[in-house]
Amino acid sequence: MKTTKDNILQEGLLEQYVLGELDATQEKSIEQLRMSDKDIANKLDSIERNFEKIGLENAIAPPAGVKVNLLTKVSNFSESVEEKPNSYKLWLGIAASFATFLLLGSLWLYSELNTVKEELDIVGNQNEALQKDLEGLTKSYNETNKWYTAISNPDTEQYILRGNIQLPDAKIVSYVNHTNKTVIINTQKLPELDKDHDYQMWADVDGEMIDMGVIAKDKSLMAMTYIDNAESLNITIEPAGGNDHPTVERLISNVYLD
Template identity: 45%
Template sequence: MDRKKILEEGLLEKYLLDELSAEERQQVGMAIDNDKGLKKQFELLEEDFEKMALENAIDPPTRVKMRLIEQLQGSNVKTMPKTWLYAAASLALLFLLSSFWMFNRWKSAELNFESLQNQTTVLQERLNALEENYLLTNQRLKTINGPQTIPLILHGNELVPNSRAVAYVNHENKMVVVNAQGLPELPENNTYQMWSDVDGEMINMGLLPTDQELITLKYIDKAESLNITIEPAGGNDHPTVEKLIAYVTL
């Protein structure tokens, strides 16, 4: 068994906690014996466990300690065999390892719960976004299908032949929705922009991305025509007349 697998899967800790199968324990034990780096890390892990045991040890009350000394001094108690000392130490170490194992399991459960909370938050945000998109799309469809809505087709000229955009104008609700997917895709440094002609003045209505089915634009009162031009990416504050590609009168 290689070092990488042992370290990534925490097999040193499981080896110390006796959580491995007999075959895995034998493989990890051989790896520790043959790899000085692993052996040193395992020894450091043992030292950390011992330090944790000492740091978490509880001193007995003073009166208990004094009473035990009096009883030992007033009797012929023999020295406790080392076997019992080893047994007591083993039990203490086992308790410590069990506590460490439980602590790791608790931390793992806490991390999993936090991850689930984050996933729930992300899903809720996506659901809210979908709901907003649905409401917006539903509103646009109602506008398009309303009896007061006028559909206007803007055919492309020689700059973009065989192309078209459809504008849905509702003067009652003062709304303009445009489907620009019939226009050819432009390079990244260009974009389509729509303008309203009011008494000879071109007023910006907004950009026309071709990757969206319906785009809501600014409604302009008393517009005499709708015009589409090709502008630099991000739009322009005035229309580029020589790049007028489509228009329709109202």
């Protein structure tokens, strides 16, 4: 895949380059861009300085035992050389010991940088999840406030539809506003139906039943279609998805409007 300046910046490849997480082809592309593109070079310098600062601020010293063991080995090596003097071997051993110590420190720092990077990713994911939760709460609050405003409107009238002998436990509270031409119903006390049937609401206008909509199974508050000059509200049980005319023998509740 060709590594361009745009996808380098968009996909965070500069950070991965500094952490040594790219393959040889990508590293070569970035190194070439670093030499030819001043903007890329400046960004890389900045990222390296920031990572170095993070590493130093969060650095954890290697376990004390590493230093103690290293110094002990150096001391033992020195005593051995005193018995068989050889200055070249002495300094070679000391240099190798300190090189090992520096290598351990570098590996430790690299590990800490990766840990910091992982923690930053976790914090970013947590912030994103919190933002989604906040958006969900805001949406829920706005929805609740909308229903409350409609129901508490002085022009809104409340009508209760109680279940008949077919469904005596049913109870639907309807809120009708003739000024705003809205109908809202509370279906919390409607018994649950099987998947093959739905409740449907009808308005009686001069003896004709007009469809007001199918009552959703997953909502406790919902708006129905307002019908002008309705004399009563009626609820029937219909096949899933609703019907184009009411099944009168399956009428379970009705109420007359004032």
